[in-house]
Amino acid sequence: MKNITDDNKAKPNNERFTYQDDEVMEKPFDWGQLRRLSHYLKPYTRQMLPIIIITMVLGTLTKLAIPFLITLAIDDALIAGNSKKLITIVCIMAGVYIVQWLANNYRIRYMNNIGQKVIYDLRNDLFSHIQQLSFRFFDKRPAGSVLVRVTNDVNSMQDLFTNGVVNVLIDLVQLLGIIIILLSLNVKLGLAIIVTVPLMFLVSTSLRKRIRRAWQDVRTKQARINSHLNESIQGIKVTQAFTQEKENIDYFDGMNDVNRKSWNNATALNQSFGPIIEVTGAIGYCILFWYGASLVQSGAVTIGVLFGFATYIGNFWEPINRLGQMYSQLLIAMASSERIFEFMDEKPNVAEANHAVKLPAIKGNIHFEDIVFEYEKDRPALRGINLKVRAGQSVALVGHTGSGKSTIINLLCRFYDPVQGSVILDGHDIRDVTIESLRSQVGIVLQDTFIFSGTIRDNIRFGKLNATDEEVEAAAKAVHAHDFIVNLPQGYDTEVQERGNVLSMGQRQLLSFARALLADPRVLILDEATASIDTETELKIQEALKTLLQGRTSFIIAHRLSTIRSCDNIVVLDHGRIMETGNHDQLMEHQGIYYGLIQAQYRFLSEAS
Numbered sequence: 231m232k233n234i235t236d237d238n239k240a241k242p243n244n245e246r247f248t249y250q251d252d253e254v255m256e257k258p259f260d261w262g263q264l265r266r267l268s269h270y271l272k273p274y275t276r277q278m279l280p281i282i283i284i285t286m287v288l289g290t291l292t293k294l295a296i297p298f299l300i301t302l303a304i305d306d307a308l309i310a311g312n313s314k315k316l317i318t319i320v321c322i323m324a325g326v327y328i329v330q331w332l333a334n335n336y337r338i339r340y341m342n343n344i345g346q347k348v349i350y351d352l353r354n355d356l357f358s359h360i361q362q363l364s365f366r367f368f369d370k371r372p373a374g375s376v377l378v379r380v381t382n383d384v385n386s387m388q389d390l391f392t393n394g395v396v397n398v399l400i401d402l403v404q405l406l407g408i409i410i411i412l413l414s415l416n417v418k419l420g421l422a423i424i425v426t427v428p429l430m431f432l433v434s435t436s437l438r439k440r441i442r443r444a445w446q447d448v449r450t451k452q453a454r455i456n457s458h459l460n461e462s463i464q465g466i467k468v469t470q471a472f473t474q475e476k477e478n479i480d481y482f483d484g485m486n487d488v489n490r491k492s493w494n495n496a497t498a499l500n501q502s503f504g505p506i507i508e509v510t511g512a513i514g515y516c517i518l519f520w521y522g523a524s525l526v527q528s529g530a531v532t533i534g535v536l537f538g539f540a541t542y543i544g545n546f547w548e549p550i551n552r553l554g555q556m557y558s559q560l561l562i563a564m565a566s567s568e569r570i571f572e573f574m575d576e577k578p579n580v581a582e583a584n585h586a587v588k589l590p591a592i593k594g595n596i597h598f599e600d601i602v603f604e605y606e607k608d609r610p611a612l613r614g615i616n617l618k619v620r621a622g623q624s625v626a627l628v629g630h631t632g633s634g635k636s637t638i639i640n641l642l643c644r645f646y647d648p649v650q651g652s653v654i655l656d657g658h659d660i661r662d663v664t665i666e667s668l669r670s671q672v673g674i675v676l677q678d679t680f681i682f683s684g685t686i687r688d689n690i691r692f693g694k695l696n697a698t699d700e701e702v703e704a705a706a707k708a709v710h711a712h713d714f715i716v717n718l719p720q721g722y723d724t725e726v727q728e729r730g731n732v733l734s735m736g737q738r739q740l741l742s743f744a745r746a747l748l749a750d751p752r753v754l755i756l757d758e759a760t761a762s763i764d765t766e767t768e769l770k771i772q773e774a775l776k777t778l779l780q781g782r783t784s785f786i787i788a789h790r791l792s793t794i795r796s797c798d799n800i801v802v803l804d805h806g807r808i809m810e811t812g813n814h815d816q817l818m819e820h821q822g823i824y825y826g827l828i829q830a831q832y833r834f835l836s837e838a839s
């Protein structure tokens with residue numbers, strides 16, 4: 231195992247974890263955030279209020295009644311030797327306990343239900359918001375860190391919403407009731423005991439800040455573990471292929487250990503609340519029996535009142551203790567809510583303009599006008615791109631790796647906005663139209679075909695959710711996917727998993743063709759779509775593509791130049807600039823970069839064979 235200290239244990243070669251999770255550590259307690267959280271309770275307040283009030287009144291009254299009944303039982307029944315009265319009081323006490331139990335039981339069940347609804351709303355809001363965020367947001371974050379916020383962070387709100395809020399109200403009312411009763415039973419004795427409360431608050435306040443930081447630290451460490459876990463599982467093939475399992479295990483062990491220590495630290499601090507309450511409670515009892523005994527001797531209070539006091543004090547520390555615990559819970563929830571709202575406040579970089587209109591059915595005329603684009607400041611990925619594409623034309627984008635081919639496509643789909651210039655589609659600047667109406671008319675088959683968990687049929691239907699089974703099969707047949715699908719154990723109903731592990735690369739690409747065909751877009755983008763299909767399948771695909779591309783504006787990024795020969799226009803990119811345009815014959819005649827690329831590919835193929 232690596233010899234690493236706690237502070238840097240999880241850090242070796244770990245730049246990928248230095249994302250914003252570390253930045254929330256030093257923020258002060260934010261009441262605005264608490265208010266914001268309370269908005270989630272708002273829709274249920276009307277429903278909740280009567281129940282809370284009734285159960286609160288019942289719970290408080292019954293709680294306060296017991297010590298009072300004990301005082302009566304001792305002074306008026308036991309000492310006075312009135313057994314009939316004693317039986318009556320005991321029966322009333324039993325009734326009071328039953329009412330108390332029923333009220334609490336109902337409240338807990340009811341609040342659990344409301345709490346779950348709030349969590350459901352919060353999680354849905356967060357998920358919906360994340361769905362709207364732009365590629366830039368995901369470029370900056372490992373998938374695991376996003377995952378943690380939707381799962382762990384939302385979960386940690388559970389306690390706050392299920393019982394926390396109501397318990398605080400009940401405890402505060404109970405506390406107030408007990409203080410009033412203690413003072414009305416005997417002012418001096420009451421004051422002597424209540425005086426211990428500020429002492430307790432003083433000590434516990436100093437703990438609060440540390441506890442809050444400790445829980446934030448736990449969340450950060452957990453987020454790192456989840457991020458790493460996510461990467462490890464996604465990259466397991468690479469890890470095993472490079473026999474890096476041991477390295478990975480050691481690395482994980484380091485993170486896991488740091489997480490354990492961070493958790494221990496937070497819970498230890500949390501636990502220190504309990505003893506503070508106990509010690510203060512013990513001081514209260516000492517005062518009661520020391521000072522109370524002298525009051526009994528002088529006849530200022532009865533023995534019954536002293537016992538009543540003792541029971542009230544028991545009940546007095548209980549809500550204070552719970553309030554302390556609740557405070558810790560609140561701090562945990564605050565740490566998580568900061569992280570949740572940080573995402574919620576994230577604005578999509580590619581935002582829909584207020585004046586955005588629905589893009590009408592397009593023909594597919596596209597104009598890239600003086601485009602400059604950079605992913606990172608001062609590192610342009612595209613410079614001065616001017617390109618006109620007529621409706622129905624097929625355009626091939628070629629160039630060395632990193633020359634900007636995919637970036638052009640990213641701008642056309644409005645995954646990013648250009649730093650300068652505009653993309654004009656049928657006379658509309660694409661920033662002036664709704665994103666949904668734009669993307670629904672631009673189909674894309676990405677290099678990295680993503681297969682969702684579900685059936686093959688569902689995966690094809692992703693292109694058009696209301697497509698009939700016949701339409702799904704027709705699309706599959708058109709791209710020659712039907713044959714392999716019907717040979718699967720359950721045909722179109724075969725379940726595939728995330729990343730499509732039961733399918734070969736070629737099969738996945740065929741599925742994504744079917745998906746794109748079903749969507750029937752006016753503009754179709756194929757990003758290296760034929761790169762991993764064998765020669766026989768490729769011939770089939772070429773046939774299908776002819777039909778698929780018919781009458782659509784299409785962009786094809788293919789490294790194998792043989793596949794784009796028949797394109798109407800070939801655009802050669804280099805370092806983010808357009809260097810040449812023309813059809814195959816024109817560019818070959820020109821003997822420029824394209825010619826060089828073709829020569830190089832021929833040389834490579836003949837050397838390989």
Ligand SMILES: Nc1ncnc2c1ncn2[C@@H]1O[C@H](COP(=O)(O)OP(=O)(O)OP(=O)(O)O)[C@@H](O)[C@H]1O
Pocket residue numbers: 369605606611629630631632633634635636637638
């Ligand atoms: N998300 C990103 N964040 C930062 N830089 C990026 C990002 N995506 C691409 N780049 C950079 O932008 C430049 C153009 O990348 P692009 O993906 O468009 O190239 P490409 O021609 O499609 O390459 P390839 O043929 O390898 O797919 C490259 O220098 C690349 O490193």
